[in-house]
Amino acid sequence: MSQPATEVAASSVGTVETRYLDLPEPVRLDCGRELHPVRVAYETYGTLSPRRDNVILVCHALSGDAHAAGRSKTPSGESTRDGFGAEGHGKDLGWWDGMIGPGKAFDTDRFFVVSTNLLGGCRGTTGPSSIDPATGEPYGPDFPVITVADMVRTQRAFLDVLGVDRLAAVAGGSLGGMQALQWAVxxxxxxxxxxxIASTHALHPQGVAWNAIARDSILRDPDWQGGRYYGTGRAPDAGMGVGRMVGHITYLSAPALEDKFGRRLQFSDDLRYTITEPEFEVESYLRHQADSFVKRFDANTYLYTSRALTYFDLARQHGGGSLARALDRVSARTLLIAFSSDWLYPPSASQEIEQALRGLGKPVELQVIEAPYGHDCFLLEEARQTPIIRRFLRERLL
Amino acid sequence: MSQPATEVAASSVGTVETRYLDLPEPVRLDCGRELHPVRVAYETYGTLSPRRDNVILVCHALSGDAHAAGRSKTPSGESTRDGFGAEGHGKDLGWWDGMIGPGKAFDTDRFFVVSTNLLGGCRGTTGPSSIDPATGEPYGPDFPVITVADMVRTQRAFLDVLGVDRLAAVAGGSLGGMQALQWAVxxxxxxxxxxxIASTHALHPQGVAWNAIARDSILRDPDWQGGRYYGTGRAPDAGMGVGRMVGHITYLSAPALEDKFGRRLQFSDDLRYTITEPEFEVESYLRHQADSFVKRFDANTYLYTSRALTYFDLARQHGGGSLARALDRVSARTLLIAFSSDWLYPPSASQEIEQALRGLGKPVELQVIEAPYGHDCFLLEEARQTPIIRRFLRERLL
Incomplete structure (x- = not known):
């Protein structure tokens, strides 16, 4: 669906370019290692206030990048949006363009919004496909195993260089929401x-399992080559494609699939009696999603990022097993948004965070949005999140 | 958990041996082809009545075989039970031993219970790993694409040879339940x-998707070799293992995984920071399940059987899109059992069948059992199914 040009212009941050910044110091990691050099890919939208007190850091999820809003000056040809969210979403538009801009949820008339590609990424920030200075070759499996806290420390170091001490807000969905929680702790x-948004303090065991299956699918692909596939002309596309299919189904709800595809056949009214070819529309959809994803994403980044999000466990890391103890140090106001049909990051996880914060007497608000699309709602239900987030951020200004 | 020997003896059908029967005629298939020769692996328990009116055909699910009850005379070393259901289940015991035997749900003091390996199987019945008489080599991808109706026609032809015209009952869970429905139609x-039990008239799109992912995982494994891997020393174990992991998670409920594994680490109290090794207990469990499954199962049989169960659609095949029309010809009394936590074959599917049959004035009973383990309940909740099934079968005798 295209909008009239004037409307686009009025609500868009316009054309943007991803920039890169090299951190001056090594990043110390949870695993005990240090990483240096670290480059961070980032974009900014809006204007930094003279008091530098209007900064919102936006954190992306597993497969996103720094290009969160506006039209990319150098479009890569593939938006980091895919699945249901790709429909009607311009290929050069940022993955959260509906949420970031003048008058939008993250209002660039008021806020200076910063978006970075996360540590371990494959879209400009240092990750397993970056050159290891020790060898002159890509890190591959020698890249250190990173955590959400490591991602956040990298963002902290990056903002230091920008001269930003305080953040008005940190925001994100899914793994992005984990980063926001980690910041507050x-x-x-x-x-x-x-x-x-649509996040958790610790992924439940079924989510851990889905991620393990997706990673195993990559690890078992002989083209993974122990992680040293760069420059060989072969990459574990087959395995990562299967992993991405698993991901896609977990991001959607069963009713959404029913509504969208039903049991419709792809090519004819009759069965074609084929084992190797897609027969149902949903089968074709999955293959298409897998094929387009492997063109734009690095398998090792998938492995490392997936591992980081399964490791994330605020209670274990910061509370000796107690979520309340882990959140005891939080002073940020907290807005939690969950979606009724999200079974990967279910509302119950947000409720646990809400109850822990409320029990500690901290300011917290939980909004559960009734919506049918599952975890992908955090990208799809922009219109209904917008007034909630705008009001929450405005309260801070009062 | 072992039982006292006397108790085992009292409720067991004893030691059994799988037998084999070659059908005299070709089997005509839905795809238009004929298959010949067709061998059927089978077991029987109990005694055929002089009037041959006490026969119950038991149909297995995707990964089962003809060894449904008793102790195998020639144990293969791996039960076809796995997952949660494997615990406390002897390796040489049939997959439904808790349900078939003297005094059990399918009471061998009254009934002559017949169990066959399904068409396309890899445990004795003709399937893709069987020799194609046209080439002298295993069929592999030349095996015709089969349907649930083809499986049932094969069972019909097999029972003809046994001299059994009528069945007192056809019973099965999951794909086995589809066969029972197909028989009635x-x-x-x-x-x-x-x-x-725990079945459906047509798998919902999310279930279609899971099956497509599992099949794609096999197809994308280079060791699949276009389906001609027999005798090459390489088989698509890696891909089938991933497919089986997907299956396992869909057979269980998220609360069951939470209850069983939580987020417990496998090897220590601290993270080991590993990408390639399992870290959480649920990750180890999945790998173990995958490894044991690939030792006992043929990947092509997995592909063909998975395809058949996604094709199954009573309304499309027999009702021009209407389930009621498809079921109009049914005269069998129908007992449907579903499990509250089964999200792969949810109670709503059984309710649709119940309502269609009830609307047609046909005798139907639906029992939804509240149980936490998901689809695997049909194997795990034997004790609670037993009185329901015994009563249902007894009513027939009145």
């Missing part, structure tokens, strides 16, 4: 508020 | 009753 004095 | 005058 690691740097309680530097975060005014967090917006945690 | 294809041969309405020859089936007194059907017991359809």
């Amino acid at each position: 690691l740097f309680p004095d530097q975060v005014d508020s967090i917006v945690v | 294809l041969f309405p005058d020859q089936v007194d009753s059907i017991v359809v």
